[in-house]
Amino acid sequence: MPENTMNLTLIKCPSCGGPNDPSPGASQMPCAYCGANLTIPKEMRRGANPVVEKKPSAENAAHTFEKNAPDLLRKAQPIAVKAWNAYAYWTWIRRLLPTCLTLLAIGFIACVALGIVFALFQ
Ligand SMILES: [Zn+2]
Secondary structure (H helix, E strand, C coil): CHHHHHHHCCCCCCCCCCCCCCCCCCCCCCCCCCCEEEECHHHHHHHHHHHHHHHHHHHHHHHHCCCHHHHHHHHHHHHHHHHHHHHHHHHHHHHHHHHHHHHHHHHHHHHHHHHHHHHHCC
C-alpha cells in the first residue's frame, strides 16, 4: 500500500532510481540525486498548485484596485470641482456679457438720441 501512494507523488529516476518529488506545474525536472533530466508524466503533474498560486494574485489585483480607487477619487475630486466651478463661471459670463453689451448699447444709443434731441431744440 505505501508503494502505491509513493508512485502517485514521486517519480523514480530512470538512471539512478532515486525518488523525485515533481515540482508543481513542471513537465520536466532534473533528478535531485544524479541530475538526469526527468520528464514528468501528465498524470503526475500537479495541476492544483498553479491554480492555488493564481488565486492570490487575482485577489491582490482586486485588492490593489480597491486600495487605489479611493485614492484616485481623492486626487480627481479637487480637479473635478475646479473644472465644474470654471464651467459655472464661464456659463455666467456667457449669459451676462451679452446682457451687459446690450444694456451698454441701449444706453449709448439713448445718450446719442438725447444729445441729438437737445442739439436740435437748442
Ligand atoms: Zn537520478
